[in-house]
Amino acid sequence: MxxxxxxxxxxxxxxxxxxxxxxxxxxxxxxxxxxxxxxxxxxxxxxxxxxxxxxxxxxxxxxxxxxxxxxxxxxxxxxxxxxxxxxxxxxxxxxxxxxxxxxxxxxxxxxxxxxxxxxxxxxxxxxxxxEVVYLMLMPVVTFLDLLRYLNGSQVAKTRQSMREKLRAAAEGRAVDSMVDDPESTETPKDADASADRPGAEAPPVVFMEEVLRDNPDLDHDQVRSGTQAAGGARVIDVHRGFSTRFGWYEGVRDRLLRSRVRPHLFSGIEFEMFICVVAPLTAVVALVAPVSSLIVPVTVLSCAAIAAFELVIIYKLWLATRDFSTELARLQG
Known part of the structure; x- marks a missing residue:
């Protein structure tokens, strides 16, 4: 056994x-x-x-x-x-x-x-x-929970599409500069083209964010230069624009990843837990302090936090699409 x-x-x-x-x-x-x-x-x-x-x-x-x-x-x-x-x-x-x-x-x-x-x-x-405010919060919480689910899946699809196109360009294959429709469930035409060619090797491309996600202790500059990339692969960074604007982000992200904590500090899990665990537990506070229920304030702050982090994800994706276009043009050139 x-x-x-x-x-x-x-x-x-x-x-x-x-x-x-x-x-x-x-x-x-x-x-x-x-x-x-x-x-x-x-x-x-x-x-x-x-x-x-x-x-x-x-x-x-x-x-x-x-x-x-x-x-x-x-x-x-x-x-x-x-x-x-x-x-x-x-x-x-x-x-x-x-x-x-x-x-x-x-x-x-x-x-x-x-x-x-x-x-x-x-x-x-x-x-x-x-108090009617409790009923008013229900559609707000529902909307934000659905939004973060839809946004998460579409952002992932868009990022995957950009990666596949950059891999294709690095291999010298023709690729449309536009990102595929994120609502499509079909595989991009060029995404698996290398698998159809006899004897094709793995794409010689790795992405900066993926390398650092698995190895947060690596030196960022050395990874970008390719000296710490496995197998001599070409390193592509489609989040350079975000890292340049927020120089502190990479250091904070690396410290979090060393503890297995993702930088998305208020995701769907925290959203659910703050509303269904933290908020109701505040009922105990009302017993020992001269305050009314804190369920409404905690719920409102949770909604604000999830909305803020989703906006950051969207902003980061927008910057990544700009870096994607620049990198794609460089690879094709």
Whole structure:
């Protein structure tokens, strides 16, 4: 019988970069639970996903009841639900027993859990206080959550399209200077052209951001010059414009990545946790301090933070498209 260790879990299931909430507040507990679960039970990832859904339902019920002690219970259940949600993927990677359908179920349960708990929290507080502001926050939170999902996928597609075109240009293949339609699900015509040529070698191109993401201790100037690129590959930096404008960014990013923390400090995970964990926990503060509920201020600040970080991502992408055009012209020239 296989005996997994904590080191196995860290090596085989930890992401190279993750949300700070996951790195510091979830993984230390989830990893230890994964070791126990993998060694002592036959529980499958889908069963863990179902358990996370049950805890999420319990959290929603607690939020709907509205009193401070129910809010605290709901916040704790929501966090434990997220811990289980992280465990199912770790179990799947550790024991190699995941499935495509399981990944779909995990995604759907995530969305149902957040929207169900968020609405239960805000509707429950509206019913308890009669303050309409709770109802007004519901469409705002929903819109921002959908926006960050749509924006994230489209930004990823656009970046991938730019990388493929730059690889094609570096190989001397013809390529359209326009970025492919991000809504298209088809592979760019030139993206896999090298795979169709007998004896074609891997594209001799690496991207600055990807190299530093995996090796944050490398010297930036040496990476740009190609002296630290694997296999003598050509290094392309499509984020030079952003790094030039914000000289402090690269140093901060490297320090964060050394701890596996991604620079996107307020992502969807933090957004969900601040609304469904931090906000309801502030009910305890109202018991010991002469303040009203802090659920509204925490929710508003969370909305402002997620919107700000999404705007930064869009701005960074815009600068990258300009660097892409310059780099593409240089490669083609």
């Amino acid at each position: 296989t005996s997994f260790t904590l080191a196995d879990v860290r090596e085989r299931t930890y992401k190279s970069r993750d949300a700070w909430w996951t790195v510091f507040l979830v993984d230390p507990l989830a990893a230890r639970l994964v070791v126990w679960t993998a060694n002592r039970t036959e529980i499958t990832p889908n069963q863990i996903t179902f358990g996370a859904g049950v805890l999420g339902l319990g959290s929603a019920v607690c939020f709907a009841l509205g009193d401070w002690y129910w809010l605290v219970a709901g916040a704790l259940l929501f966090h434990l639900s997220f811990v289980l949600d992280c465990m199912d993927g770790k179990i799947a990677r550790l024991k190699n027993n995941g499935s495509v359908f399981g990944a779909w179920v995990d995604f759907i349960f995530d969305r149902i859990r957040f929207f169900g708990c968020m609405m239960a929290l805000l509707i429950g507080q509206w019913a308890a206080t009669g």
